[in-house]
Amino acid sequence: MTRSEANDIRITALEAENERLKAALRGITEHYIQLVNSGDAGSWDGEKEPEVIAARQALGGPHDAD
Numbered sequence: 001m002t003r004s005e006a007n008d009i010r011i012t013a014l015e016a017e018n019e020r021l022k023a024a025l026r027g028i029t030e031h032y033i034q035l036v037n038s039g040d041a042g043s044w045d046g047e048k049e050p051e052v053i054a055a056r057q058a059l060g061g062p063h064d065a066d
Helices: 003-038 050-059
Strands: none
Touching: 003 050
């Protein structure tokens, strides 16, 4: 196996891991927002919380434009 082929394999693995982590972050963010919007945990705008803003930005936009 050449160095280039090994690098291609690593890149492919990292891209797959990136997608897996994005899916997990997207899932927990959406779950959290659904909980907030249900009113069962109080009443506030979850979209204004720094953690949700950071998660949305990490995913590519204010409402996960992926």
